[in-house]
Every structure is written in structure tokens, then in C-alpha cells.
Amino acid sequence: MYDLLKGLTVVEAAAFVAGPSCGLYLAQFGAEVIRIDQLGGGPDFKRWPLAPSGESLYWEGLNKAKKSIMIDLSRLEGRGLAQRLAAAPGEGRGLFVTNFPATGFLAYEPLKALRDDVICVRVMGWADGRPALDYTVNANLGVPWMTGFSDDPRPVNHVLPAWDLITGAYAAFSLVSAERARRAGAGGTEVRIPLSDVAATTLANLGQLAETRLAGADRPRQDNNLYGAFGRDFALSDGRRLMVVAITSRQWRGLVGALGLAAEIAALEAELVVSFAAQEWVRYQHRTRLNPLFEAAFARRTAEELAPAFEAEGVCWSEYRTLAEAADDRALFDDNPVFGRTLQPSGLDYPAPGAAATLPGVRRGEAQGAPRLGDDTDAVLADLLGLSSAEIGRLHDEGLVAGAT
Amino acid sequence: MYDLLKGLTVVEAAAFVAGPSCGLYLAQFGAEVIRIDQLGGGPDFKRWPLAPSGESLYWEGLNKAKKSIMIDLSRLEGRGLAQRLAAAPGEGRGLFVTNFPATGFLAYEPLKALRDDVICVRVMGWADGRPALDYTVNANLGVPWMTGFSDDPRPVNHVLPAWDLITGAYAAFSLVSAERARRAGAGGTEVRIPLSDVAATTLANLGQLAETRLAGADRPRQDNNLYGAFGRDFALSDGRRLMVVAITSRQWRGLVGALGLAAEIAALEAELVVSFAAQEWVRYQHRTRLNPLFEAAFARRTAEELAPAFEAEGVCWSEYRTLAEAADDRALFDDNPVFGRTLQPSGLDYPAPGAAATLPGVRRGEAQGAPRLGDDTDAVLADLLGLSSAEIGRLHDEGLVAGAT
Numbered sequence: 164m165y166d167l168l169k170g171l172t173v174v175e176a177a178a179f180v181a182g183p184s185c186g187l188y189l190a191q192f193g194a195e196v197i198r199i200d201q202l203g204g205g206p207d208f209k210r211w212p213l214a215p216s217g218e219s220l221y222w223e224g225l226n227k228a229k230k231s232i233m234i235d236l237s238r239l240e241g242r243g244l245a246q247r248l249a250a251a252p253g254e255g256r257g258l259f260v261t262n263f264p265a266t267g268f269l270a271y272e273p274l275k276a277l278r279d280d281v282i283c284v285r286v287m288g289w290a291d292g293r294p295a296l297d298y299t300v301n302a303n304l305g306v307p308w309m310t311g312f313s314d315d316p317r318p319v320n321h322v323l324p325a326w327d328l329i330t331g332a333y334a335a336f337s338l339v340s341a342e343r344a345r346r347a348g349a350g351g352t353e354v355r356i357p358l359s360d361v362a363a364t365t366l367a368n369l370g371q372l373a374e375t376r377l378a379g380a381d382r383p384r385q386d387n388n389l390y391g392a393f394g395r396d397f398a399l400s401d402g403r404r405l406m407v408v409a410i411t412s413r414q415w416r417g418l419v420g421a422l423g424l425a426a427e428i429a430a431l432e433a434e435l436v437v438s439f440a441a442q443e444w445v446r447y448q449h450r451t452r453l454n455p456l457f458e459a460a461f462a463r464r465t466a467e468e469l470a471p472a473f474e475a476e477g478v479c480w481s482e483y484r485t486l487a488e489a490a491d492d493r494a495l496f497d498d499n500p501v502f503g504r505t506l507q508p509s510g511l512d513y514p515a516p517g518a519a520a521t522l523p524g525v526r527r528g529e530a531q532g533a534p535r536l537g538d539d540t541d542a543v544l545a546d547l548l549g550l551s552s553a554e555i556g557r558l559h560d561e562g563l564v565a566g567a568t
Numbered sequence: 569m570y571d572l573l574k575g576l577t578v579v580e581a582a583a584f585v586a587g588p589s590c591g592l593y594l595a596q597f598g599a600e601v602i603r604i605d606q607l608g609g610g611p612d613f614k615r616w617p618l619a620p621s622g623e624s625l626y627w628e629g630l631n632k633a634k635k636s637i638m639i640d641l642s643r644l645e646g647r648g649l650a651q652r653l654a655a656a657p658g659e660g661r662g663l664f665v666t667n668f669p670a671t672g673f674l675a676y677e678p679l680k681a682l683r684d685d686v687i688c689v690r691v692m693g694w695a696d697g698r699p700a701l702d703y704t705v706n707a708n709l710g711v712p713w714m715t716g717f718s719d720d721p722r723p724v725n726h727v728l729p730a731w732d733l734i735t736g737a738y739a740a741f742s743l744v745s746a747e748r749a750r751r752a753g754a755g756g757t758e759v760r761i762p763l764s765d766v767a768a769t770t771l772a773n774l775g776q777l778a779e780t781r782l783a784g785a786d787r788p789r790q791d792n793n794l795y796g797a798f799g800r801d802f803a804l805s806d807g808r809r810l811m812v813v814a815i816t817s818r819q820w821r822g823l824v825g826a827l828g829l830a831a832e833i834a835a836l837e838a839e840l841v842v843s844f845a846a847q848e849w850v851r852y853q854h855r856t857r858l859n860p861l862f863e864a865a866f867a868r869r870t871a872e873e874l875a876p877a878f879e880a881e882g883v884c885w886s887e888y889r890t891l892a893e894a895a896d897d898r899a900l901f902d903d904n905p906v907f908g909r910t911l912q913p914s915g916l917d918y919p920a921p922g923a924a925a926t927l928p929g930v931r932r933g934e935a936q937g938a939p940r941l942g943d944d945t946d947a948v949l950a951d952l953l954g955l956s957s958a959e960i961g962r963l964h965d966e967g968l969v970a971g972a973t
Contacts, residue, residue, distance in 0.1 A: 167748065167754070168745055180774070187773060206848075207815075209849070211796030227773075298813055308890045309728075309891070311724050315717075319715065319724060322714045323711055325726070328770060347574075349572070363901065364906060365924075368589065372918065390727075406725070407704075442614070474698070477699055479699040479704055481704040486713070488710070489709050501768070516765075516769035517769075519762075521765070
């Protein structure tokens, strides 16, 4: 928790990864983020993995440091409440993040009717409103055919929902940017962020669209090679594997030196009349000549033996670890100031992260857990909408809202 | 190009993906983004893929809509110029994005000495300054052991630099957030964003750290299955494959209906005494029973045959396409208003994207290409540092700066 965004109140009505991660990033930078939760929880409230208590570790991970108001969104009056929260009056309010459809009760127009300068950041599947999820967008844009090994004909899905996660961070960027413009007098706006456009623009930004259109064909599958430079996995003497990358000249020289390959590399350079240190792509072009030298060098050593020289030479490398191995790494989690301990709805005690960013010299507030559904129902109705106790009581009596039980 | 960030001037000294994509997102939202380029270009200026002219399609993709000043960063006076640009005076200036080391001439302290409220967003490898790249962080956190098939013992690298891309968007979010705090009177700050912390926090946010620590073991590899719900690739009658996902009840019912599987699914539900529509995880738990029904149904049909019913039912699906196939999809690229045509340094004409976000009803400015190195050297020295023509001439004469040739 940092307080860069102190004074902003963002209302979130969102499920899955992109929308909730947007709200998470905003909350961890100090915005008040209020989730609108459907009675009993939205479609991802019980998403796996689950805690022994049945609570979703996924949901509580993505909704840390937020508040929750629980509303019956199936009824007209409940939908009206959600609209009024999204378009709440006041400076630093009227900021809404959602993945609800662009048509329907959380469309932009009804919100704008309530507050002319409302800002709505909407995560979408396809730009035209058709449904898409990270995994279908990924299949559509060709990434599973790029991933994996050339000796295996199957497409390989990614397991990290990369498009969702990029979209979540980009949505947080968009919201803060639109709020800046509003304060500068530009009024409000809807910002639509379709996963399909995030994926299409990203592959174009990386040069891969242009490359493919120029070639009229796909880049061949790269196995575990880094395209265009030296980077690959190698087997070690104990059967483990490591990933090593040499992009800069310094990284290359450090790697060659640490492995004691200088003489062999010099001989190969003389034979091929090239300089591997000078240009990264020369290492890629001649990788089938380089690889046997490195394979032999790595096959004689363990990561423990390599580590001192690699650290001294600034080599860019890592063993391949499983997440279970990484999870035991206290430097990465328990002893990392980015992580803290906090009470989560599951009742479990495990390292919970704050913002991925660190502001040196600035106090990082305590880690905060996710709310229980409806934890903040009454306070939000009073604060954002100015409702009286009697009005709030009526909403409870009629089952339009509910608090945590 | 939208103008949400009009009035901001951001100086970028960065290579690889995360830093430049941060600057790209800022530029496409209307900030003036000025790259500091080393004489002759930085370490990624000739990164593959290349155009026939030898220009990097990758570099020009990530540096669209930016300006470029070329400085000899190997000399003390050149380094001083870079510091003064990063910490340039004036409202909306003194905003710096870099992946240069946290120690050294672009450390925060010398910048703060020049401008007390300078903001520096620094992309890092490890939080302690050790080098790391997307691919080594990925190996370190276990994602390659999660990716791919349980019948193949090899780790699978991702080809999409997901950690870099998430970091780039998060860095843009961080810069705008820090600038908001500065205008609110909080002063400047350094914001450090290590790839390692982006990866560690993300896996924790998704619940995977907690899951792994609770289990004391890794989740088994999932092949192409979506964990915890119904989602997988299936072969079609023409040998092609599709990815289909049913997370919500509506998606599930639509899929079952469109494939004509209602009776068989009902029989299976009766046998197992479950409701597949009610809970997504039940579909995952019983996937080995469900999969044969779906495999048979898909094996009888092509995507063309399925499309009308799938669209009508709101099924979430996509064929697996290669990027070359996707690149021919005019709706995704040529006819997509997110893309435009612009002159790039390579001299090539291909669809170039603006911001991934769309603001309905707001005019999207023309697509803009990348600069040539040093295109804006003199203008930037005059505008940001107030140098006279004589002073700028001296810098050229002494080889400290250079313009485009």
C-alpha cells in the first residue's frame, strides 16, 4: 500500500483476471476501490484453487485491499444502485472499472446521464462485444503455434493469462490517465480495452506482425531458443536445467569466460570469420555450432558450481525451478518487503503481496487482505450515495443489498 | 494517439521490451516521449526481426510516436546532458523512464540533485540489481514447468515476453500515478519495478503461491486444459483445432446446445449426480468423462459449420490460427480502427497500431512511426534545456550529440 492515488474512489464491477487486477493495482497505490458484488458473489467467487475452507485463493488474491458492497443485480432497483455508485458524485469519484457488457445496464450512456464526466474503463473480449477470454484470444493470434517444440505438432496454451494481466495493468494506466485529463478539463470518457486489441497491438509492437506479413509465413517454432540472440535451456550434470541469456556483449563475454570457453569460441570465430561478442544475432545465426560447446560445458557442472562465477561476471541466468521450489525461497516471498502477512477470508496465513513496485525510502503500508462479500455495504451506501440509515434499512429489508454474515 | 496525457514530457532511456513499451503507451495517450539514444543506437537497436533495409522491426514497433535525441553516453559531459534531460525543469517534465542500473550515472540521487521532485520509474531485473530478463525470471518462478504437456518432460519457455509486457504497462501506470501524487504536493519519487517482483506478486495474486504452499507440491501440468473450469483444445473434422472455454453457466449451456449434446450431458449428470451448468469446477473434475463426448462432437464438424450456432449461443471459442493466418484477417488489422498506416524508418508500409484502448466518440489521431535516431536532437536541447544554437553547435562539434543523418 502506497498512497500515490490517495483521494480517488474507484468502483469495480468485474470478474476474472483483467478487471480485478486493474482494481488491485489501483488499491495498492492508495485508491479506495469498492467492489460491487452480486449477492452470493460473482461468477469467479468460487474459482479454483480453493482453500480448505472452500474460499477461493484466486478471488482473495485478486481482491486484496478492496471494499465490497453486495447488491442484487438481477433486480431493477439493484441495478440502479450500481449505476449510481459507478457515477457517484464528488471529486475523485465517478471512476468505474468493469467487464460488464458495453450494452446493458452498465453501459456508458446511463452512467453519463447520472454524471456527465463519469469515467468508465471497460475490459472486453472482442472489440465488437463478442465474448473472448485470454485463452481464445491467444489461440486466435497464433501464440500457441509459436510455443513449444518443433518436434511436437500440438499447439501449446500458455498457463499464465498474459493477455488478461497486460490488460489489467493497461486498464489501471488508462483509468489514471483519463482521470488526469478530466481534472485538466477534458470531461469524462469511456475507455474500452478489448483483449483482442491488446493482443493484436502487442504482437505488432514487437515487430512480429510486420515480420510475418513480409515473410508471408510464420517464424518457425523456436523450441526454447530466444529468437535473434543467444538464449536457451541447458542440462546440468545433476540432471537439472538452466536458462541462460546473453543479449549484451558484456553478458556474452561473462558467460564465455565463466564457462572457460574463450579458446573454443575464438577458434570458432576464426573459422566462421565472425565476432560473437559484437552482434547478438550472430550468436543466433550460428547457434547450431555454439550449442554443442555450451552443452558440453554445462553438462559437466551443477548450478551451485556455476553460481559464483556467473554472479561475478553478471551472467543472466536462472535454474529452472518449479513453483513449489520457488515458493520455499524466502528471499522471493517471506523475506521480501513486497510481501506481508494479513488475514484473508480463507482464514489462512500466507505471504500476500502489496504493490509490485517499490518506492525507496517511502513507507510501504501493511499488506491488506480481501474483504468478505458485503463487508462495506452500509458504509458505502452512506458515503458514496448519502443514504440515510432508514433508506439503507429499507434496502436490506427488501433484499436489494446485503452485508457480510 | 489520444491526448489524455497532453502536457506531460517523459524522457526515456531504455532498451528491451518493458521500458520502451511503457514509453510507447504514454506516447499513444498523448505524452511527449523523448528517447535518449546512445550514438548509433542502444543494445536493441538492431534486434531481430529485421526489415530488408536492415532496420529492426522490433525497435520501430516499440518506439512509435516518440522523439529521439542522440547523445554520447560514454563521456561524462554526455551523461550530464542525459541527467539534465531526465530532470528537466518545468511543469509536466522531470519524468523519467529507464532500465539503466539503479547505481551509476542515471541513479536517482544525481537526478534529485538537479530537480528535487523528479520522478524516475526504473525497470529492473532482480530487486537487488542483479541482471534478469523475462526468460530467466520465468524459469525461476516455475512457469516453464507448468506449461505444455504431461507426457513431455521438457520445460517450455513462453515466447511472448509476458513479464516484460506486464511490467511495461505497470510502469506506465506507475509513472502517471506518481505524477498525480506530485501535483497533489507529494514531491517526486523513484519507482522501482523489478521483473522478479512483478512475477512473484502476479503468481501470488492469482492464488498460485498459496495453493502451492498449502499443497506442498506443484499443480500437475494441465496439458491444454483450463484449470478449474471447462476449457480445452479439440480436433475438428478437417484436422484443424479449436480452443473452447465454458466458464459461465450461459457459456456452458450454449456450448452443449450448439453441439447437440444436451441428452448425453443430462445422462452423465444423472449418473454422476451433479449439475455441470451450476458450477464450473464440476466440469473440470469430471473432464475425463466429458472430453470424449466433446471430442466426438467436434471431430464431426468444421469451424465453418460450428460458427453460426456458436455465435448465436455466445460460445467462447476460437480456431487455433497461426500468426500468418491471423495477419491476413483484415478485421483484426487492416480494417481495425486501432491500426493505421505510417512511415516507419524501415521504409515499409504495414499496419501500425495506436493505443490498444478505444475512446468511443473521441477522434483517434493518426498513427505515428518511430523516429530515426537523433531526429529531434537540436529541438530537444533547445526546448528542454534552453540551450542556444551556439551551445548546441558546440555539442555537435565535440561529438557529444548527433542528429539524424
